[in-house]
Amino acid sequence: MIKYLGSKRTLVPALGAIATAVAADTAVDLFTGTTRVAQEFKRRGIEVTAVDLATYSEVLARCFIATDATTVDPVELSEALDDLSSTPGRRGYVTRTFCEESRYFQPANGERIDAIRDRIEERYRDSALYPVLLSTLLLAADRVDSTTGLQMAYLKKWSPRSHRPLELRAPELLPGPGTAIRGDAMALVNQLPEVDLVYLDPPYNQHRYFTNYHVWETLVRWDEPDHYGVACKRLDSKDEHTRSVFNGKRTMPGAFTELIGRVRGRFVVVSYNDESWVSADTITEALARTNECVELVAFDRPRYVGARIGIHNPEGAKVGTVGRLRNQEYLFLAGPAESVAHARAAIDSQR
Numbered sequence: 369m370i371k372y373l374g375s376k377r378t379l380v381p382a383l384g385a386i387a388t389a390v391a392a393d394t395a396v397d398l399f400t401g402t403t404r405v406a407q408e409f410k411r412r413g414i415e416v417t418a419v420d421l422a423t424y425s426e427v428l429a430r431c432f433i434a435t436d437a438t439t440v441d442p443v444e445l446s447e448a449l450d451d452l453s454s455t456p457g458r459r460g461y462v463t464r465t466f467c468e469e470s471r472y473f474q475p476a477n478g479e480r481i482d483a484i485r486d487r488i489e490e491r492y493r494d495s496a497l498y499p500v501l502l503s504t505l506l507l508a509a510d511r512v513d514s515t516t517g518l519q520m521a522y523l524k525k526w527s528p529r530s531h532r533p534l535e536l537r538a539p540e541l542l543p544g545p546g547t548a549i550r551g552d553a554m555a556l557v558n559q560l561p562e563v564d565l566v567y568l569d570p571p572y573n574q575h576r577y578f579t580n581y582h583v584w585e586t587l588v589r590w591d592e593p594d595h596y597g598v599a600c601k602r603l604d605s606k607d608e609h610t611r612s613v614f615n616g617k618r619t620m621p622g623a624f625t626e627l628i629g630r631v632r633g634r635f636v637v638v639s640y641n642d643e644s645w646v647s648a649d650t651i652t653e654a655l656a657r658t659n660e661c662v663e664l665v666a667f668d669r670p671r672y673v674g675a676r677i678g679i680h681n682p683e684g685a686k687v688g689t690v691g692r693l694r695n696q697e698y699l700f701l702a703g704p705a706e707s708v709a710h711a712r713a714a715i716d717s718q719r
């Protein structure tokens with residue numbers, strides 16, 4: 369899966385165990401990001417609706433959540449991947465913007481990304497494979513990028529992985545139905561189906577996903593946006609409509625407590641970390657208004673890779689000091705007392 373700030377890779381086993389312990393058949397992952405958590409739910413036979421504001425998240429969700437693996441012809445997929453892999457590279461927007469004006473990819477890989485992305489649009493736009501092929505390209509590009517996992521900057525010295533040739537690998541699709549929706553959680557929450565389990569993992573601070581992952585946003589939209597600055601960020605990242613209420617210090621706490629009051633799930637799990645603008649007490653109170661029982665479980669986790677590598681400017685020089693290298697991740701468990709006890713026992717049995 370792509371490198372992603374706030375991705376819950378290490379919590380996936382615990383979240384999967386919770387879903388099974390509360391006997392969920394249906395779930396909503398309202399801030400799905402990489403779709404990693406939604407995939408774990410789907411792997412356990414749960415019908416998932418995956419929601420996110422980001423265009424690249426929607427494509428990942430259409431591939432990994434909404435596509436039923438049993439409906440995909442492996443021969444057709446393999447032929448499409450062969451076709452794309454053998455497409456000769458061609459200098460286009462990605463090469464110019466992300467390899468020459470900036471250095472996110474080596475030019476040889478940039479030219480292949482340009483050519484493959486164009487071919488997906490020309491040949492597969494109306495195919496059911498479209499989101500699968502786009503996700504395959506996204507994942508392949510992520511494996512050869514030259515960043516610390518954020519696209520606010522790139523490394524001065526090429527990362528070792530950037531020297532490898534771009535390689536398209538068939539993604540591991542899961543059987544069963546699912547739904548992918550792009551949009552604002554605040555606007556969508558009332559329209560979503562009532563489910564057994566709702567998982568909430570919003571951004572808890574100023575880090576904007578639209579700018580942190582602008583290269584993926586552009587690769588999926590394929591709209592050749594005007595850009596600015598050393599990082600070549602999309603010009604529309606300055607527009608109000610690309611902002612999320614969850615990235616505003618003043619707007620986030622109110623929006624999140626309101627959202628908690630509006631979700632329709634028999635059981636609710638909320639991810640939380642101690643760098644958040646909203647206090648654990650505030651979330652507990654909001655959950656307790658609509659749930660019989662609320663518990664908070666702590667997990668000690670290393671921080672995201674950027675913090676561990678250090679804070680660098682685009683020239684590669686260290687420009688800041690790194691704070692602590694571990695932070696505490698929390699899960700709120702909220703629902704009927706018996707279900708909370710089952711979820712708690714499932715987590716404890718994994719430790």
Ligand SMILES: C[S@@+](CC[C@H](N)C(=O)[O-])C[C@H]1O[C@@H](n2cnc3c(N)ncnc32)[C@H](O)[C@@H]1O
Nearest residue numbers: 374375376399401402420421552553569577612
């Ligand atoms: C902490 S990340 C989620 C990570 C995800 N659980 C994973 O493991 O990959 C938060 C996500 O919220 C999304 N987001 C931000 N504001 C949103 C909004 N108003 N509605 C829906 N999604 C939003 C971001 O695009 C980002 O993918």
